[in-house]
Amino acid sequence: MQTPLEAIDLRCVRGERTLFEGLSFTLEGGDLLRIGGPNGSGKTSLLRIACGLLEPESGEVRWGGESILRLKEEFWVRLLYIGHANALKDDMSAVENLGVASTLAGIVADGRQVAEALVRLGLAGRENLPVRVLSQGQRRRAALARLALGAAVPLWVLDEPFTALDAKAVENVQELMRGHVSRGGAVLYTTHHEADIGAAGSRRIDLAGG
Amino acid sequence: MGINWFKYSSPQTFFPLAGRLAFVFGALALAACAAGLYLGFFVAPTDAQQGESYRIIFIHVPAAWMSMFLYVVMAFWAGVGLAFNTRLSGMMASAIAPTGALFTFIALWTGSFWGKPTWGTWWVWDARLTSELILLFLYLGFMALQAAIDDPRRADRAGALLALVGVVNVPIIYFSVQWWNTLHQGASVSLTKSPTMATTMVAGMLVMTFGFWFYGIAAVLLRARCIMLERERGSEWAMHYARAAA
């Protein structure tokens, strides 16, 4: 990731509460930045602001010096966001879902690569079933399979990626994150999971919890 | 140079100004409406064709004009709020809607009163009345949308978008309704075909228009003050006013 992501003096107000203010940080290639804090402290809101889904009350987020809200698609092509919701259509299979997700995100991936990504996340044999019949953990893994296809996307923003995953899957995803960071990408994430990912360039910012 | 207008773009500074202006315009409104009603009901001559019942136009027409004018003003403030991300503009737009809806309702109601003695029906599908009815729905839709959204920021911005889409559609709606009206020649009655008006009649209508306009300004400013206090109730200046009033 050549250009850094800069968050400048962010202030977030939800409803009537100021969740955080004066928050600034820079994310560069090789950074693994974890946002910590108690429930309700604004972690998800911060991640959404960093993606451009939410406008901060004041302050801005810049990519290469320009506000991401002005860059729009130019920035979003370089972003991979996995939020709380899995973003999977129940009536389609994991393969179909991943194929659509990649195309819409501008990631080029043929059928073989899509299938491989799902196998990588441990979904071999289940990739053609409608997502409706998969368990919570399997659905989360199907959602996270985008990471296996997202090596070329510099910035990953992950909101609670390890939810509903068993230990093996957690290690799997952590490996993907480590790999991405070591190749020069950046990851911004939140989690309640207390294990250290063990990558160089790990940092942590804690939100006070309004 | 002169007044620094931007000074008043924050709720805190606008609040006291709004209060003073509301008082002034309220008084002016009272005076203008009194004068206008006197002109309309006592001075203006009896109409040759419609007798005394035509006098309702002194309320009907100014109310209709204000209803349309206020919608445009509301859309203007909504647009400013969306473009410049200013809180006060959104509050102004929200403050205008109920008054605009009120004038629309008055226009419809008085239009109905006019229709009954003149053409024997309580409602006429005249182009103007039908457009007024749709305008009422536009106002109510705006108010309903804002009421349904809890987050004030989303409510402001969603309402603003709706108001802008509405204001673009108002001329389209008006012309299509006009067209519809001329097509179906059964309803040949028209409230727009007023007889040529004596000067006092025109004067009466104009004075009433000003009266309604001033009332509109006063009502909107007072409502805006309430909205400001409600939205900013966490801040110091709002608490100061609340305590002072108690």
Added chain:
Amino acid sequence: MIAALRCLILRDLRLAARRSSDVLTVLLFFVIVVSLFPLGVGPDPKLLRTVAPGVLWVAALLASMLALGRVFAADHADGTLEQMMLGATPLGVIVAAKVLAHWLITGLPLVLISPVLALQFDFSQDLLGVLILSLALGTPILSLIGAIGAALTLGLRGAGALLSLLVLPLYVPVLIIGAGAADAAASGLGGTAQLLLLGAMLIVAGVFAPWAAAAALRISVE
């Protein structure tokens, strides 16, 4: 970008095919509403012939409004809408694709079945062409304008009724001109003017509505 659009439209069509009950419900609603009118106003053929265009148009309008709930709601609920907002294609284009798919699923069936229903009203066969064309041009406009309302009311309580209140005033010009086309044809004036006007409205709506709806989506998803 074309690949993304094709992918999105095919996706929506595929999803509709797998949940065909949604689609059929809207169509059935249209048929039932149209059938209710003669029960309400009496079977006099002359009366029915006169009101046929208006009835079909109002029913199409109501069915269209009923269907609007599914344009964005499902995608919003499972998080796919968010992903589209963070994708490589501008949101306005995405919205246009979704509205097109939505019309293919809910609007086009209405247009296709309308001649059958018009015959129920003994509507003159040579005028059927104008009626069908007016619906074919008008229902996409309804979907486009409706998408703005659907985007504004995304996720709100009572969104269905609120959506109707927001969108019906905006539908009025389309209704007047659309129904007016068949009426004019029936009275011998020819419906060409109205059809051309509908075509123009379709183009304008097609250009502006997706962007307004995209702006509304961003406001609603915050």
